[in-house]
Amino acid sequence: MDADSDVALDILITNVVCVFRTRCHLNLRKIALEGANVIYKRDVGKVLMKLRKPRITATIWSSGKVICTGATSEEEAKFGARRLARSLQKLGFQVIFTDFKVVNVLAVCNMPFEIRLPEFTTNNRPHASYEPELHPAVCYRIKSLRATLQIFSTGSITVTG
Amino acid sequence: MAARARCPECGSGSLVEDAHYAQQQLVCAACGCVLSEGLLTTTYTDEEHLREVAYSQSTGQKEQLSRCLQRGIRRVQDLCKVLQLPAVFEDTAVSYFQRALQLPAFHLVSLEKKELLGGCCVFVACRQHRWPLTMGTVCSLLYARQELFASVFLSLQRELGLSVPALSLADLVTTHLNSFRLVQPTASVPVPFLEDKEQLLARTMAIVELASETWLVTGRHPVPVVTAAAFLAWQSLRPGPRLCCPLARFCRLAGVDLPPPAHLRLRELLEILLGMASQLSWLRGFRLDKRTVVKHIGDLLQHRLLLLKRAFSQQDGQGQQDTAPGQGSGQAPPSSPAVAQRQGCPWAGKQQRGGSLRPLLPPCLIHPRKRPRPAAPSAPAVALTGDEPISDSEIEQYLRSPEEIRAFRKAKAW
Numbered sequence: 001m002d003a004d005s006d007v008a009l010d011i012l013i014t015n016v017v018c019v020f021r022t023r024c025h026l027n028l029r030k031i032a033l034e035g036a037n038v039i040y041k042r043d044v045g046k047v048l049m050k051l052r053k054p055r056i057t058a059t060i061w062s063s064g065k066v067i068c069t070g071a072t073s074e075e076e077a078k079f080g081a082r083r084l085a086r087s088l089q090k091l092g093f094q095v096i097f098t099d100f101k102v103v104n105v106l107a108v109c110n111m112p113f114e115i116r117l118p119e120f121t122t123n124n125r126p127h128a129s130y131e132p133e134l135h136p137a138v139c140y141r142i143k144s145l146r147a148t149l150q151i152f153s154t155g156s157i158t159v160t161g
Numbered sequence: 162m163a164a165r166a167r168c169p170e171c172g173s174g175s176l177v178e179d180a181h182y183a184q185q186q187l188v189c190a191a192c193g194c195v196l197s198e199g200l201l202t203t204t205y206t207d208e209e210h211l212r213e214v215a216y217s218q219s220t221g222q223k224e225q226l227s228r229c230l231q232r233g234i235r236r237v238q239d240l241c242k243v244l245q246l247p248a249v250f251e252d253t254a255v256s257y258f259q260r261a262l263q264l265p266a267f268h269l270v271s272l273e274k275k276e277l278l279g280g281c282c283v284f285v286a287c288r289q290h291r292w293p294l295t296m297g298t299v300c301s302l303l304y305a306r307q308e309l310f311a312s313v314f315l316s317l318q319r320e321l322g323l324s325v326p327a328l329s330l331a332d333l334v335t336t337h338l339n340s341f342r343l344v345q346p347t348a349s350v351p352v353p354f355l356e357d358k359e360q361l362l363a364r365t366m367a368i369v370e371l372a373s374e375t376w377l378v379t380g381r382h383p384v385p386v387v388t389a390a391a392f393l394a395w396q397s398l399r400p401g402p403r404l405c406c407p408l409a410r411f412c413r414l415a416g417v418d419l420p421p422p423a424h425l426r427l428r429e430l431l432e433i434l435l436g437m438a439s440q441l442s443w444l445r446g447f448r449l450d451k452r453t454v455v456k457h458i459g460d461l462l463q464h465r466l467l468l469l470k471r472a473f474s475q476q477d478g479q480g481q482q483d484t485a486p487g488q489g490s491g492q493a494p495p496s497s498p499a500v501a502q503r504q505g506c507p508w509a510g511k512q513q514r515g516g517s518l519r520p521l522l523p524p525c526l527i528h529p530r531k532r533p534r535p536a537a538p539s540a541p542a543v544a545l546t547g548d549e550p551i552s553d554s555e556i557e558q559y560l561r562s563p564e565e566i567r568a569f570r571k572a573k574a575w
Contacts, residue, residue: 034566036559051559078547086551087559114523117379118327126324133296133328134311136380153379153523 111155353402364394397458
């Protein structure tokens with residue numbers, strides 16, 4: 001790859017994880033009975049509810065904590081979380097949409113070149129950690145940004161944080 | 162016994178402590194009068210005050226360590242003895258274990274995890290001292306699941322802030338081949354299958370280096386690559402009687418486990434070797450396959466740098482191949498044999514074959530198994546803010562109708 005070449009890199013956000021609280025106790029059995037697109041996991045005490053638009057999956061606990069995953073942007077995540085809160089309101093719970101927070105964003109990027117991971121790890125210690133027996137990618141941590149990058153030999157990079 | 166100031170017999174003041182048959186006596190030095198005698202036997206109360214080394218200080222030192230810590234340290238020491246590690250490794254591992262067990266992250270974990278923690282400390286100590294020990298070996302010694310071992314190892318690395326150097330492939334090859342039983346004659350190994358250890362090691366190392374240059378090692382578990390490389394090296398050193406021996410039988414004779422990916426690594430190595438063999442001038446007339454190419458591994462390794470450049474396109478790939486013949490004929494000076502060789506004959510030879518050079522890329526890019534990732538969705542016409550109003554009709558689709566609720570209740574799903 002030449003230094004002068006102007007290659008645009010596409011960074012694609014594939015997942016946004018957010019949490020919010022309903023400030024009320026939720027009857028999981030009632031949600032499982034009266035809600036559609038719901039999976040009730042009685043053994044672990046949670047309910048999974050899937051929305052079509054936006055395409056997100058919500059994990060609901062009886063304490064009122066809800067985790068939403070699957071959105072492709074922070075705005076979409078908030079919209080989906082509000083839709084879910086509204087659905088719970090319709091089911092009869094006194095839901096108050098509070099403490100909304102985006103906790104994790106996962107993005108993928110492809111480099112136009114391959115990367116020799118052992119040499120990369122040697123040149124980037126202590127940030128880079130490479131254990132081929134465990135995972136085929138180098139784990140590169142940026143403490144200041146609280147981000148973790150998974151760097152594969154094909155040039156694909158997954159950013160989490 | 163209270164010492165008297167003066168002797169009652171002679172009134173002398175010179176009194177001495179003397180031991181007669183281990184019995185303490187207070188005696189007058191002038192007349193020899195015994196003023197008082199000590200006890201031959203002592204009571205527990207007397208001993209309590211005369212003890213020099215307290216029990217808790219002598220054998221009780223270990224009692225200051227908790228039972229869990231003592232057991233863990235013993236386990237670490239046993240593991241070091243089984244692996245025949247030097248004493249400094251054991252000291253390092255024990256110190257890591259003691260430090261780790263004081264941290265809240267490891268203090269209240271299950272006993273199984275504490276045992277794995279000891280194994281992780283030994284593993285980290287070995288890696289820091291450049292001792293080639295794989296996770297698979299430690300997991301097999303501890304009868305542990307690799308996923309659990311991996312999570313404990315990563316937690317230990319994070320909590321203690323340890324710097325763990327990468328596993329050296331050269332050391333791993335040496336250690337792995339040391340466990341092979343093909344170097345000494347035994348009843349189970351036929352004579353044609355015996356091999357000199359140094360020759361096997363040198364050739365295996367060369368094949369492993371070739372594998373690392375051709376993207377076969379990056380991102381992969383190292384042991385299957387080493388096993389496949391050792392198999393090819395062993396076959397190539399005496400192809401005649403050994404070509405008919407498959408990889409599984411080789412591993413059985415050598416007394417090592419056959420890791421499942423070794424077959425795939427072997428296939429990839431043979432593909433690379435066949436590509437290189439097509440560029441070796443004295444082999445061009447032959448039709449080689451994956452069995453016959455093994456006979457020529459020695460020659461291929463000797464000229465591997467040149468053959469890799471000729472047989473595979475580097476990073477620029479196809480573009481260079483398309484423009485090279487045109488440029489080579491017009492611009493290459495005849496006095497530059499290297500340039501002519503690079504741009505003239507190989508391209509011409511390749512063009513005669515009617516194929517283009519295979520790019521030197523990781524195998525997962527050449528043979529992709531997954532479906533290509535769908536293109537990024539185009540930006541919506543109206544950008545979401547997250548605070549749009551939500552109509553009731555949108556929510557109705559996520560709620561069951563009363564009839565459905567009655568049907569579910571009737572079915573008594575729970």
